[in-house]
Amino acid sequence: MKSTQLNVKMIDRLKEPGKYSDGRNLYLQVGPNGSKSWLFIYRRMGSDRMRGLGSYRHVSLDEAREKAAEYRALLRQGIEPPVARGAVKKKEEGRTFAQLNERYLSEHKDSWRDPDKAESLWRNSLRDHAYAILGEKDVKDIDVKDVHAVLSPIWLTKHPTAKKIRWRIGAVLAYAAALDLRPDVDLTRTGGKLDKLLPKAKRVHIVKGHDSMPYQQMPEFVPELRGRVGVAAAALDFLILTAARAKEVRLATWDQIDFKEAVWNAPEENMKAGRAHRVPLSPDAIAVLKAMPRDRDGDYIFISASKPGEPLSDMAMTAVLKRMDRKDGVTIHGFRSTFRTWVAEECLDVPREIAEAALAHTVGGVEGAYQRGDYFNTRRALMERWAAYCRSAEQ
Missing domain, CATH: 1.10.443 (hpI Integrase; Chain A)
Known part of the structure; x- marks a missing residue:
């Protein structure tokens, strides 16, 4: 990532693919085919995020700087910058909950103990209990009512399983948020809205240990x-x-x-x-x-x-x-x-x-x-x- 303040003549001469910094979160991205577009890159929750500001053919250097200044002002107020209308759109495929779950498993399972078994248990639990409601839904449209609809039928009758499913849904949605595919809102957090919708399971459910021989x-x-x-x-x-x-x-x-x-x-x-x-x-x-x-x-x-x-x-x-x-x-x-x-x-x-x-x-x-x-x-x-x-x- 090349770091220098840009000017129009410099931009016109740039041919090598890469990201070129104009300073203060604004970058010009040069593609392999010579295309040029603007990016606003910022850091949030420990990871880099970016917003496209449009093609250089349609958005001038001054306009890109002005838009970057607006986004910095939003960040100072704790507001996530929106995806600009002129930005390069993300691919629409791979946005359903089922698709994001598969992506999450492929990237995380190797860090688990006994990955094959853990992956199977994870996938089967969500397939059996969550996919009917969440599977084909775009992750950006999933709300707390959807999660409640998944958990409420088994919250009292299969509480240990329901708790695992709650955590797994939360992990997949957090992964989607990290990819900027949905708002960064934890629907499954303890003490949140979900707890207000679900009954107090501990009052009716007794955790049973493994039966042992005297x-x-x-x-x-x-x-x-x-x-x-x-x-x-x-x-x-x-x-x-x-x-x-x-x-x-x-x-x-x-x-x-x-x-x-x-x-x-x-x-x-x-x-x-x-x-x-x-x-x-x-x-x-x-x-x-x-x-x-x-x-x-x-x-x-x-x-x-x-x-x-x-x-x-x-x-x-x-x-x-x-x-x-x-x-x-x-x-x-x-x-x-x-x-x-x-x-x-x-x-x-x-x-x-x-x-x-x-x-x-x-x-x-x-x-x-x-x-x-x-x-x-x-x-x-x-x-x-x-x-x-x-x-x-x-x-």
């Missing part, structure tokens, strides 16, 4: 589980013994296991907190691993029966519970709660931070800023106690 049942349940044949049953046994999440177990590979030190080095990309986690392996957990077939280094430990070489599916371990005729609603993730409750009630000598570290929970605040260790040796003793408790009915 820890007292584990000594009977684990031997029954170990009596079943199959990779999914072994994966569930390993999940229980390590208090890990299902994704971490499904994506575990042989090269993450240090048999000599009895450690599972779970990489950051598999962890919810985005931080690598060392898991001490009890003799029971090592026994599960050694019983698994192993073809070569680097493969997944728990391989899908229907897709050789691929990890277990999301529902494989849940299917094991169904085959065991569990009708109490216990979930796979609930076994982490079972472990945490057992520690709280049966291991009174174990500090809270040890139990939280075993679950790979991130400690926040001042405590998190100063705590750098992972209590590994103490956690090893805890996991061995947990394994012994899970098989105590066998003794």
Whole structure:
């Protein structure tokens, strides 16, 4: 971007494509084909924005300076400059909510953890609940009544889903505003008009956690589980013994296991907190691993029966519970709660931070800023106690 005050002779001689500054937010843009047009460029909310002031053939240098002065005056009053009538019009395609959502996903998904899954959940939620009202609507025409129409049918009945959809709609509209495709107004903000239209969901909706098995049942349940044949049953046994999440177990590979030190080095990309986690392996957990077939280094430990070489599916371990005729609603993730409750009630000598570290929970605040260790040796003793408790009915 060339910076100098312009004059008519200079403008007539300019041939090289680029933007040439006249100072005070006014620029002359020279296109690849030699075309020349005026731009007013300013900064707002941390990003550059521009307004076209027309072609140099129709708008003189003095007229462009006069218009730029008007726009600067508007900015001093906190008013966004309008798109001038003589400006180069933006392309009309790509202005619907559905189109902007796809653009947003393509530009942001790679920064998310597990981008393919996150993208699918994001797209499907908006397609199922928002597209009927917002999908084909120009983003500049979407108002709070439209957002309310999307959310009100599910605000009380599917409140967690509705909250996610509210946030996602807000993100797409903010993205559109950053592209100057709609007013920079946050329709979904907390405390705004939308909150006045929607009922107080917290008074009628109780957030339900993952159903967990009472820890007292584990000594009977684990031997029954170990009596079943199959990779999914072994994966569930390993999940229980390590208090890990299902994704971490499904994506575990042989090269993450240090048999000599009895450690599972779970990489950051598999962890919810985005931080690598060392898991001490009890003799029971090592026994599960050694019983698994192993073809070569680097493969997944728990391989899908229907897709050789691929990890277990999301529902494989849940299917094991169904085959065991569990009708109490216990979930796979609930076994982490079972472990945490057992520690709280049966291991009174174990500090809270040890139990939280075993679950790979991130400690926040001042405590998190100063705590750098992972209590590994103490956690090893805890996991061995947990394994012994899970098989105590066998003794």
